[in-house]
Amino acid sequence: MSERIRDFLRQRQGDGPCVVVDLDIVRDNYSAFVKALPDTSVYYAVKANPDPAILSLLEGLGSSFDCASVGEIGMVLATGADASRISYGNTIKKERDIARAYELGVRLFAVDSLEEVEKIARAAPGARVLCRVLCDGAGAEWPLSRKFGCDPAMAPDVLEHAHRNGLAAYGVSFHVGSQQANLGAWDFALAMAADVFKEMAFRGIELKMVNMGGGFPTRYLKDVPGVPSYGEAIFAALVKHFGNRLPATIIEPGRGMVGNAGLIEAEVVLISRKSAEDTVRWVYLDIGKFHGLAETMDEAIRYPIRTPRDGDATAPCVLAGPTCDSVDVMYEKTPYELPVSLSIGDKILIEACGAYTTTYSTVGFNGFAPLASYVI
Amino acid sequence: MSERIRDFLRQRQGDGPCVVVDLDIVRDNYSAFVKALPDTSVYYAVKANPDPAILSLLEGLGSSFDCASVGEIGMVLATGADASRISYGNTIKKERDIARAYELGVRLFAVDSLEEVEKIARAAPGARVLCRVLCDGAGAEWPLSRKFGCDPAMAPDVLEHAHRNGLAAYGVSFHVGSQQANLGAWDFALAMAADVFKEMAFRGIELKMVNMGGGFPTRYLKDVPGVPSYGEAIFAALVKHFGNRLPATIIEPGRGMVGNAGLIEAEVVLISRKSAEDTVRWVYLDIGKFHGLAETMDEAIRYPIRTPRDGDATAPCVLAGPTCDSVDVMYEKTPYELPVSLSIGDKILIEACGAYTTTYSTVGFNGFAPLASYVI
Structure with missing residues (x-):
């Protein structure tokens, strides 16, 4: 426990349980991610803890943001962050929420189905879309269901559908499962992503980005690898599967940033x-x-x-x-x-x-x- | 669906999901409980839905209230109900919350351990206590763990401890499990309660009340027996186990009242x-x-x-x-x-x-x- 939290609790008035978050530790975590993956953009997963002070700190440090809803987009914009630093990462969106996000300046959206592509084509013309593919989540402590992502074999059809509907078919996203202790999980997922890149190139569409999601763990009772180990494993997997044509990459730490x-x-x-x-x-x-x-x-x-x-x-x-x-x-x-x-x-x-x-x-x-x- | 809810939804402004509760149906449910068990007091389980309009309706109809916290006690008192109509039914209470409830006039408390008896003896001197005994919950759709209640064999010791500490050892409570479709569940539980009454009589302490808890189901996809069937089964079990010396009884419908x-x-x-x-x-x-x-x-x-x-x-x-x-x-x-x-x-x-x-x-x-x- 940090000395700052200890002092705060000593002086706290008021009854009942409370959570106390130390911004110094959040700052250290952000720096660790930037250092471990210097060519990768950090999109903080707002859902992990949307406290305004946390969002403002990360805005000042240069972080981007992964948002699950128009509500979260509003919270991020309230920090003064430009909408270009926001990804609307939920694959399940009402069309009027897509339209609202587009009005607010958001241009990067996640999809995992033909149906969602059509909503975005209508409500956010020209936007960039990332197609999320299914990962099995093996090795993750928080269960990952089949809720998000499509079979990797379907991803090229989803992305081609986006392209044909005037959207920018921009890349692939995945999530290896929250509290993921297995460094090899990213290797497996990046292999899938590279396959989608190849198939799209074959169809004449050049993808540009891989969203490597979250999954970076917090130390609970068991030891977990440190952020530098994740950085090395991920970079090695990127080089292995993309060679010297590395895509733009983003990560979405939530638990790893504030846990x-x-x-x-x-x-x-x-x-x-x-x-x-x-x-x-x-x-x-x-x-x-x-x-x-x-x-x-x-x-x-x-x-x-x-x-x-x-x-x-x-x-x-x-x-x-x-x-x-x-x-x-x-x-x-x-x-x-x-x-x-x-x-x-x-x-x-x-x-x-x-x-x-x-x-x-x-x-x-x-x-x-x-x-x-x-x-x- | 009631016509009133249909009309309301047709005219509703505003986006997003909502729940709509029809007070006419709550009134009918209350009447059905009173009719099915005319000699039993109804304590509405506030946690099921603490909306002020529901509490006020039930207050006006003469219901009593089962509260899980000082917060819920405050909500009930806000309707104008007298504190004598409140049972503090949570077996897990901070001593200062017991003191606060006592200050507010509450005199009926649930316990399932010697430790809780001691808190009540200090913070609510002379109050009535019901000892909750464990039920296995077989037949209930919502899982019932061992969280509440003690082994029936321990209940007499808990109640005697209350008596020796200046409290009124008042009776036994149990809960057969939420959404309980098995009418026989009450028979089994009342047999246990009657055993505790006998043992306490042997120790020279006359118990007066059985709190038969909730568990009355709502019809979801499967048919469930109606309230009259529950009333008959419970009354038959009471007579079977208590003969012509029936204790005072209360029930605590929550789901059955508003579901x-x-x-x-x-x-x-x-x-x-x-x-x-x-x-x-x-x-x-x-x-x-x-x-x-x-x-x-x-x-x-x-x-x-x-x-x-x-x-x-x-x-x-x-x-x-x-x-x-x-x-x-x-x-x-x-x-x-x-x-x-x-x-x-x-x-x-x-x-x-x-x-x-x-x-x-x-x-x-x-x-x-x-x-x-x-x-x-």
Whole structure:
């Protein structure tokens, strides 16, 4: 934990759980991406944490932005960033939202279907489109479904359809899966992208860009490779598959940009057992799945937790949230080791919570306020 | 769909998905519960839908209220209801929240552990406590974990601990699992409750109340027994296990009170395929798991969907939400049959959405606004 966050929490007024993000760490992360991939543009995935202070910092550092909606585009423009620094990366867009983005100056759009191409051709004439191809996401900790992207064999038809409808068939995008610990994932995806480039060249259309997506991990409980290792692996794969005709490239870090910059302070509300013989204690916090820890769904993301009793002997606990919803349990299949001396009322710190926490919070399920957020 | 909702939607201004709840149907549901179990008090589970108009209607009809937090207690008191009509039913409470509820006049609390009894003894001296016992939830569509309740064998110790600490050891509570279609579930749970009553009588403490919880279903795609059937089954089980010394009883319908009173109007944003050979279409809506349809988690709740093309030939579809999150998919393992003629831009109606939708919505994940809600 940074000294700045420690100081902030010491002086905080107010009750209930909160997340605190340290902008110094975000700045360091941005620099690490730029250094690791100097010829690649960084498009911050706004959905990871759209706090205005984070967006303004990244705007000042020169970052571009990956937006999921017109709402997010508005947040980015509010920092003063030019619309040319925005990619509308959601493959699922209402035609009137495409038109609104186009009016606002956005010219780069993601597609994965003929149907979406037609909407963009009508609502954003002449815009650049990247066709997203499916990746299997093997090695990623946050599940990647088939929701985004088309079969790579269909991508040339989608891009040719764009070209024939007056759009700029601009390139290929993919996503290797969030919290991706396997450096080889980009090699596999870049091979697919290069195949699409070749097929399009054969059809007389020269693609120019590869959007290599996000997936850069945050360190939770397990060690992950550092950003420089990702940079080397990705550059090697680019050279392997594109030779000396490297395309323009962009990356979209979200979790990798802000995940380790924030932590949540929470309180132990109850520690109890279900029967006199139970060996596993239940530890209930004042935060759970519905107020910021949604990524514990299926126990996918396993956050590091620090307590004021660290160093004491530990024992396995089920960890649950404060709502009257039986699915509001974070870790049960794989119980969490916590100090035996942990007590009701203790404040604990849940680390690496800068990404995918604030906006995942419900508006007020069970009458509990949304997660309080501070960016310092 | 009620004529009133149809009229409202025809005249609605404004873009984006919304839920509309018809108070006439809530009134009918309340009457059905009172008629089915005339000697049982109805405590509406506020968490299902805390809209002020719903709370005010139920206050006027004479309902009591089951609250999960001090926030919900405040919402109920705002209707003018007396605090004696409130049960603080969450077994996980901060001691300062118990103190606040006590200050506000609340005198009925749920517990499932010795530790929670001690908090209540300190912060709400003399209050009545109900000890919640574990049910296995077999037959329920929404999963019931071991999160709430203790082993029935431990309940007498919890209640005796309350008695020895100056509290009124008042009774037993249980929950048979949400969307419970098995009428026999209450028989099993009431047998457990009766055993606790006997053991406490043996210890010289006379319990007075059984909180029979919720679980009353809403009709989604499958038929469910009507409220009168539940009333008969529950009354028969009460007589079987308590004979002619029936305890005071309460029920806590949430889904059963408001589920069928509301529906969501949404829009088809995209219909596409992942490859030229795909037989299953992907249908993307402007609402998903993060903006109201959280209960589709693990495809648990399967909502009825009406489209303007109903009657046309159908084919299986994967149904997904609008966010850039790969888990924002409602039905994939079991695809959903929708008309082949369904088109981008069509408005569809998702029925039985009055419960567990509005407050489950995120504050703004992906830059999309929380679910709009209207109560008419």
